Amino acid sequence: TSTPATVTVTGAAGSIGYASLFRIAAGAMLGHDRPVRLRLLELPQAVAAAEGTAMELEDGAFPLLESVDIFDDARAAFDGTDFALLIGARPRTKGMERADLLAANSAIFAGQGSILNEVAADDLRVIVVGNPANTNAAVAAASAPDIPAERFTALTRLDHNRAIAQLARRTGTPVGRISRVSIWGNHSATQYPDIFHAIVGDTPGAEIAADQTWLVDDFIPTVAKRGTAIIEARGASSAASAANATIDHVHDWVLGTPAGDWTSVAMPSNGAYGIPEGLVCSVPARSVDGRWEVVEGLAINEFSRGRIDASVAELRSELDAVSALTVS
Ligand code: NAI
Numbered sequence: 032t033s034t035p036a037t038v039t040v041t042g043a044a045g046s047i048g049y050a051s052l053f054r055i056a057a058g059a060m061l062g063h064d065r066p067v068r069l070r071l072l073e074l075p076q077a078v079a080a081a082e083g084t085a086m087e088l089e090d091g092a093f094p095l096l097e098s099v100d101i102f103d104d105a106r107a108a109f110d111g112t113d114f115a116l117l118i119g120a121r122p123r124t125k126g127m128e129r130a131d132l133l134a135a136n137s138a139i140f141a142g143q144g145s146i147l148n149e150v151a152a153d154d155l156r157v158i159v160v161g162n163p164a165n166t167n168a169a170v171a172a173a174s175a176p177d178i179p180a181e182r183f184t185a186l187t188r189l190d191h192n193r194a195i196a197q198l199a200r201r202t203g204t205p206v207g208r209i210s211r212v213s214i215w216g217n218h219s220a221t222q223y224p225d226i227f228h229a230i231v232g233d234t235p236g237a238e239i240a241a242d243q244t245w246l247v248d249d250f251i252p253t254v255a256k257r258g259t260a261i262i263e264a265r266g267a268s269s270a271a272s273a274a275n276a277t278i279d280h281v282h283d284w285v286l287g288t289p290a291g292d293w294t295s296v297a298m299p300s301n302g303a304y305g306i307p308e309g310l311v312c313s314v315p316a317r318s319v320d321g322r323w324e325v326v327e328g329l330a331i332n333e334f335s336r337g338r339i340d341a342s343v344a345e346l347r348s349e350l351d352a353v354s355a356l357t358v359s
Contacts, residue, residue, distance in 0.1 A: 052084060169311040
């Protein structure tokens with residue numbers, strides 16, 4: 032379609048924002064025939080930096096880029112928006128307790144959810160990248176009663192892509208021949224990258240998973256702790272790969288997942304696989320006519336069940352902690 036899309040990016044002057052905007056402007060997210068109107072939302076102290084990024088976007092002379100506007104007011108930034116990429120969040124600073132982090136972010140995401148509820152376009156789609164991403168998405172969805180909950184998602188595509196990359200490295204299979212990998216649970220160290228249903232070249236993933244030592248001691252922790260390994264190596268957290276995954280997520284949501292494959296999306300649970308409703312939990316999903324659908328009916332073995340349950344329990348405790356804050 033050539034209808035212009037309005038895309039609001041929060042935290043636009045941050046690292047992931049910077050790594051996302053130029054590819055969005057180039058058509059990588061919504062297709063190379065869809066004009067884009069970019070809106071950058073930042074905190075007041077980062078507006079000047081966002082203005083610098085906007086100058087560079089202008090200098091890209093992107094044929095699809097219709098406009099770039101900068102805001103420090105969420106209501107104006109989300110007015111009529113079709114896509115909200117919620118990247119900006121309160122980072123954990125020295126001495127900050129987990130409860131403080133949850134409280135600061137739940138205030139941000141509750142506020143943004145209720146503003147989206149009032150002013151966004153009817154076809155709004157939301158992806159939360161800012162951590163704790165799953166719980167932030169759950170809070171935003173709960174604050175937007177008029178928007179179908181399924182429009183609120185959180186990013187676990189980076190974990191999904193990392194799992195594919197590790198499988199490719201282990202087996203020497205090109206990434207393009209690896210499909211049906213699943214990330215379950217939270218975007219955190221408890222996430223469960225599941226290869227039991229994967230297809231790796233001509234080999235069933237279950238055959239590769241049969242090497243339990245590699246699965247438990249190498250593959251799962253390498254994927255789950257990849258973010259930390261990147262911080263240690265580059266002295267800064269994943270930015271370009273996170274931006275890439277964000278673009279992949281929205282791209283597939285709008286334009287569809289490849290035939291025969293699926294991806295991983297953190298989305299409000301519909302109760303499938305025994306995941307309680309209200310949690311935003313990563314599951315294997317396909318995009319059908321612009322809507323995410325859980326891939327249902329996969330046989331879950333005992334090993335996978337234990338891992339999924341542990342991550343779901345963590346999501347439950349995060350959301351309970353946030354609810355307790357809201358009530359008190
Ligand atoms: P960054 O610190 O470089 O940029 C964040 C930007 O957000 C800053 O410019 C800040 O001014 C802005 N910001 C903060 N609160 C805001 C608000 N209420 N409204 C608008 N803007 C706001 O951080 P970076 O590296 O870009 O990461 C952003 C977030 O993404 C972090 O929370 C990080 O933990 C998370 N992340 C999530 C991943 C995932 O896979 N789900 C992967 C990597 C990072």
